[in-house]
Amino acid sequence: MSALGEPWSTGASRDGEGSLHVAGVDVRALAAEHGTPAYVLDEADLRERARAYRQAFEAAFAAIGAGVDVYYAGKAFLSVAVARWVHAEGLRVDTSTGGELAVALRAGVPGEHVGLHGNNKSDAEIARALAAGVGRIIVDSLPEVERVATAARAAGGAPAPVMVRVTTGVHAGGHEFISTAHEDQKFGLSLAAGEGEADSPAMTALLAAVASPDVELLGIHSHIGSQILDASGFEVAAAKVLALRAELAERTGVLVPEVDLGGGYGIAYLPGEVALDPERVARDVAASVAAAAHELGTPLPRFSIEPGRAIVGPAGLTLYTVGTVKPVRLDDGRVRTYVAVDGGMSDNIRPALYGADYHAELAGRRSTAEPVLARVVGKHCESGDIVVHEVMLPGDVRAGDLLAVAATGAYGRSMASNYNMVPRPPVVAVADGGTRVLVRRETEDDLLALDQG
Template identity: 60%
Template sequence: MRAHEAGWAHAEGPKGPSWLRLPADTNELVSHLWSTTATKVDGVLEVGGVALPDLVAEHGSPAYVLDEADFRARAGAFRDAFAAYDVFYAGKAFLSTTTARWVAEEGLCLDVCSGGELTVAERAGFDMSRVGFHGNNKTVAELRRAVRLGVGRVIVDSFGEIERLAAVVTELGATARVMIRVTAGVEAHTHEYIATAHEDQKFGFSITSGDAFAAVRQVQDAPGLELLGLHSHIGSQIFDSSGFEVAARRVLALHARVSEELGVTLPEMDLGGGFGIAYTTQDDPSDPAQLATEMSKIVEHECRALGIPEPHLSIEPGRAIVGPAMCTVYEVGTVKPVALDGGAVRTYVSVDGGMSDNIRTALYDADYSCTLASRSSEAPPVLARVVGKHCEAGDIVVKDEFLPADVAPGDLLAVPGTGAYCRSMASNYNHALRPPVIAVRDGATRVVVRRETEDDLLATDVGDEQ
């Protein structure tokens, strides 16, 4: 590491050199990375009025800490900014019966993509007419259940699924409201695995190939299927609205073609979403009001150019609601300085979790930040890598961060922005126990998802019963 006169430092990362901003004070928070109630008092991190050392003393570590007030505020901000839209919360990002009820109370719809997520919505008493059911390989059993529950829209993803759904509604003597997921051929500026609108991937019907128009015909001809409109999703962790502009132009052109050639005016259109959040100081997400203005202008302009009425719109903010509302707190174990080429040193800080509670760094090469959460420190900053306890070299939680030089076993570290795709993708790798989700608000804690136990871990192991 070498210091730079503008307050930056050079770090040799796993993919080559990068620049990191030197912290002005490791005792302070970079506020836009954290939920709105997060603050430090004498170096101790508090969220929702709860000091994290107190939370760990009561609930153990690691633990996901969910800021209820922040979650509700972000949900409300999207609801208000997109007042003329239906706003769908992404159940896949994080879903529990508690958060499903918060979503309902804040006036949002709910997007699910599996039978399990549908079960959570049902258990929470969610209004099924406000549920959308995604997925590229829904089983007949899942489709049957969705139809029986009266799910508000099934987003179909293949010709085979249209056939299966048509057979299900015939069997049940029911109807199903359908949206067709289309592939607009847009290269979103995001990681390859979370870009979903280019041609060579598993989701949707290609507009370019003609499959999307053929799917419209197939749904129109199927008894019991009510076609609501077209659905487009270009990916997630998106900061640039240019991708939405290109996608909207292509999807609305198809929308207009359906009207002209089939005499069908589709009442709705889903623009997708997947809006980005700030994981590090280099991320600069847009606020909901700005996004609403930009996206509404795009649709208005395109509809005017095509001479068609604007359909009723819906969006899916993705991680942007729950992502910033949660952090993860860990306890430090081993601290190991490691010499690098050129005489630099990186301090490896091992914590009591890792890729079993946050696979995103290993899976997507995702970047995270962290802070010392249990005390203040006057020690100078050192370049650190926060790693987990699993038997994998890629078990990295935070690739590069400046932490106080005196970080030691027993300290608590907190990682912001872990609300989306961390608990929902958590595993029992190395037979680890998945952490709890603890909601905090007004100085009180509430267990939303309890910590797994060893009995849970062995509940499905029937070896001793045979």
């Protein structure tokens, strides 16, 4: 067996026949048992990444005298089993809808270890979060402060634990749509006051939370984007959030006990790319917040971070079966081989939505054929139905071959659709040479059961 390295999971290797194995499971046997397309999730790899982030941040923040919690991003991929795995590794769970909250609770994650995000939470979602005793509700607008307060009064219990999400103006991320701290977007409250305004929207919401007897202001939340490969943005954003915390304390006497620094740490999607190292980013962020707090003269709060796709993304791959193979001559005289698989944009929308790059390899056999320029496409009725924009594949790739696409653990299944009435693939966990279905394959009967005729 020879290990593959990034962007594949640590459990990925090839045998002497060239067949891909994950956690001791031959993908040929997996395809025969579970069919294709299928999401394949390496349990040990996912657990190890969760553990590595928790340990790295705990050690780095302990060194500066601060505590830290690590939250798993439910939006990247959430199932009952995965929620149990990450909680067992010491992570908390971040949810952004009532559905994600329901999965975390079904998994047995204690309410106090769950956070609820969302820029447009329904009254029902807020009420459910309070009933579940969630550890924090991240407030995303000024009216939401009062909506959460009203829900807490109606529930007749303790004040609702809230954090106020702010936008720091620090831009980071792999695409405009996943950069979440610039001003012109839907999340959070700006640190910048408008013309004629005494306070920024962020400070206005914080003051409202301090004044309300029905909410408990836990702290300030910041998130600057996703697929971030440079830690410097976190350092700048953290300094701004700590300065806001100090200003609030100066004005109200309330020094909030928590600050969430967000996350969205990047992963390798292509061979040769290098993901953020948990230990390095933890040391860099801890050093920057310690310096900022010292300069402000305020004690350090408890911190939380959200690594995002870095936990589950590299742990997953998608396994396809090749169908049509079609050479197409390009305007510059080159030939691109279009390799169509039995899935597509319904199981991975990111290449069509963001132009995201992925890497694919022949998974079921060894080939000595000369590589050709290829584009992996899906079966959907869209010219933009692209799985891998450009990759070199063996020139003898043919119908019936297995093809694996790396690093699809995040946002593949969670953003999947039934476009063209295609049932969504299963999620199959692999561990210690065995397989287990976490989320079963949808069937046409599932689709028809929703249609009331």
